[in-house]
Amino acid sequence: MLRRIAWTLLIIAMILAGCRxxxxxxxxxxxxxxxxxxxxxxxxxxxxxxxxxxxxxxIVDALGRQLALAEPPSRIVIAGRATALLxxxxxxxxxxxxxxxxxxxRLQRSQSFYPLVDPRFDxxxxxxxxxxxEQIAPLHPDVVLLKSYMAESLGDPxxxxxxxxxxxxxxxxEQFFRDVGILGRLLGDEARAEQVIGFYQDRLERLSALSGxxxxxxxxxxxxxxxxxxxxxxxxxxxxxxxxxxxxxxxAGGSPIWVEAAQGGGWTVVGFEQIAAWNPxxxxxxxxxxxxxxxxxxxxxxxxxxxxKAVQEGRLYGFAGDFLSWDQPDxxxxxxxxxxxxxxxxxxAEAVDLREEVIAFYRDLYRLESEVIEREIxxxxxxxxxx
Numbered sequence: 001m002l003r004r005i006a007w008t009l010l011i012i013a014m015i016l017a018g019c020r021x022x023x024x025x026x027x028x029x030x031x032x033x034x035x036x037x038x039x040x041x042x043x044x045x046x047x048x049x050x051x052x053x054x055x056x057x058x059i060v061d062a063l064g065r066q067l068a069l070a071e072p073p074s075r076i077v078i079a080g081r082a083t084a085l086l087x088x089x090x091x092x093x094x095x096x097x098x099x100x101x102x103x104x105x106r107l108q109r110s111q112s113f114y115p116l117v118d119p120r121f122d123x124x125x126x127x128x129x130x131x132x133x134e135q136i137a138p139l140h141p142d143v144v145l146l147k148s149y150m151a152e153s154l155g156d157p158x159x160x161x162x163x164x165x166x167x168x169x170x171x172x173x174e175q176f177f178r179d180v181g182i183l184g185r186l187l188g189d190e191a192r193a194e195q196v197i198g199f200y201q202d203r204l205e206r207l208s209a210l211s212g213x214x215x216x217x218x219x220x221x222x223x224x225x226x227x228x229x230x231x232x233x234x235x236x237x238x239x240x241x242x243x244x245x246x247x248x249x250x251x252a253g254g255s256p257i258w259v260e261a262a263q264g265g266g267w268t269v270v271g272f273e274q275i276a277a278w279n280p281x282x283x284x285x286x287x288x289x290x291x292x293x294x295x296x297x298x299x300x301x302x303x304x305x306x307x308x309k310a311v312q313e314g315r316l317y318g319f320a321g322d323f324l325s326w327d328q329p330d331x332x333x334x335x336x337x338x339x340x341x342x343x344x345x346x347x348x349a350e351a352v353d354l355r356e357e358v359i360a361f362y363r364d365l366y367r368l369e370s371e372v373i374e375r376e377i378x379x380x381x382x383x384x385x386x387x
Contacts, residue, residue, distance in 0.1 A: 059185045062148050062169045062178070069164070072188035073142030075101040079131050080150035084108065085170060085330040089180065090145065091117045092196050092331060092365055095187045100124050102139050104131050108288045113323040116376055117366050133157045143186070170329040172244055173204070199364055200334050203357075204251070207337065210347045211253050220281035220344060222254035223310070224319075224327070226267060227287045227295050236275070237267035245286075245327050252341040253348075254282070272304060279308060282315040282344065286327055292318030317343060322358075322380040335361055 057069040076099050078086050083104045090096045097118040102125035114121040127135055132154070136144060141163060146155050148167040155165045166186060169175040177197050184193025224245050226237045238258040239245040242265070249256040257278045262268045275283075285292050285299070296318040299305045310316050319336070320326045326336030338357050341348040355378070362368045362377055 057185070057188070059166070059182055061182060062167045062175070063151065065167070067164065067166065069143075069186075072186060073164075074099055075140065075142045077102045077127075077136055077139055077141040077144045078146075079104045079127055079136055079144055080146045080154050081106070082147050082329075084324065085328060086145050086147065086168060088113065088324070088330050088332075089168070089170060089176075090183060092180065093183060093187050093189055093192050094367065095189055097121075099187070101141060102127050102136070104129065108324055116368065116372065133161060133163075137161055137163065172242075172247060172329075173200070173333075176200075176329065176333070196365060203334055203338065206352075207251065207341050207348060210351050211341075211345055219253055219255040221257040221278065222249045222252075222344065223257050223275065223278060223280035223283045224249060225270075225275075225283060225285050227285050227292065235269050236271075237269050238262045239267060240265055244329050244333060248327065248333070248337050248340055249344075251337060252343075253345040254340075276304075276308065280310055281313075282317070283308070283310045284317050284319050284327075284340070284343075286319045286325055288325055291321075292325075315343075320381070322377055331365060332361070 056071060059067050059069075061067060072095075076090070076096075078090065078100070079102075083106050087100070087103055090100065091114075097120060100118070103114075104127040106129070114124075118124070125139060136158065143164045143166055144155075144158055145166055145168060148169050151165075151167060155167065158165050166182070168179040168182065170179050177200070180196050181190070181193050184190040184196075224239060226239070228235045228237060238261060241256075241259045241262050246256045246259060246262075257280050258268075258270070261270060261274065285296050287295050296316055300311055300316060305311050305316070308316075320339040321336075322332070324330050324332060326332045326339060328336075335354075335358060338348075338352055339354055342352055342354060343349070358378065358381065359370065359373050362373045363370065368377075
């Protein structure tokens with residue numbers, strides 16, 4: 001306890017010292033630290049901080065900042081929010097298993113994917129929820145990976161201590177491909193990044209070639225809803241017009257009927273009256289904590305919901321998932337795209353074997369053996385997902 005207090009006081013003193021110099025994100029290109037592993041610049045050519053080795057690796061992160069490193073990092077910490085989405089993307093690279101030093105573990109569901117993909121995961125230090133600089137700094141990371149929206153609350157304090165930070169987004173397919181490229185360069189394995197991107201692009205091109213099963217009737221009206229019962233209060237929410245879920249519906253051949261009501265940057269609560277007014281052709285229900293099937297069954301039995309076209313025609317679905325729901329900016333979004341397209345477009349349903357796609361996903365991207373996939377992953381999928 002005394003040691004942790006001492007660390008906290010030291011870090012606070014260093015932050016205050018940095019503030020007194022007048023250096024800030026807006027007023028300087030360099031992060032102040034005598035022993036910094038890396039210097040961050042907002043523009044121009046990146047330079048290593050004084051006393052460091054010559055830079056052999058430069059990258060540009062999701063915020064457009066140029067970063068210089070002497071070598072690929074050997075101690076990586078993943079912190080902040082949405083750490084599972086970041087970590088599962090990092091594990092697309094074989095190098096990740098030996099370099100991840102600490103992780104803020106945020107499981108959406110009870111099953112953990114990490115032990116399957118990283119045999120030494122029990123050696124990765126667990127960070128407390130909402131870990132701050134006082135918990136991260138003693139780990140001496142070579143780099144900390146954060147989502148871009150963590151810059152002000154966590155990234156800036158870390159950089160004031162001279163701890164390098166790389167930001168990622170992953171929020172759209174385009175950002176996902178860019179960020180996989182960033183990780184490939186950071187880890188020194190750009191060839192692997194190209195392989196991963198190729199896996200996704202091959203499937204997107206195939207979907208594009210198969211689309212058109214609804215050509216005569218036009219794209220069906222699709223509604224994606226997130227079901228939330230946090231704190232005992234039930235809420236139904238639609239995703240932002242700019243988010244991945246909206247783009248997935250369009251790519252699957254549907255028309256996202258909710259976009260006019262979701263012009264903001266987050267989830268928007270909608271009432272049943274609005275849902276009834278939309279009366280979509282199909283509804284997809286997301287439930288992050290667990291399998292959405294029980295919730296979908298309750299909605300089907302509700303007399304109000306039975307008046308909806310989607311329910312009457314048997315097109316009310318729980319969104320597919322395994323360790324995570326497949327609608328998120330996580331590597332599994334490609335499985336969600338394939339599954340969603342099968343539900344929306346009859347041409348895709350006939351041509352795409354989802355069970356085989358799941359096996360290929362975990363075999364080619366996470367290097368899992370077939371028997372492991374059969375034993376540990378396929379049982380998490382309901383029969384309706386892989387039929």
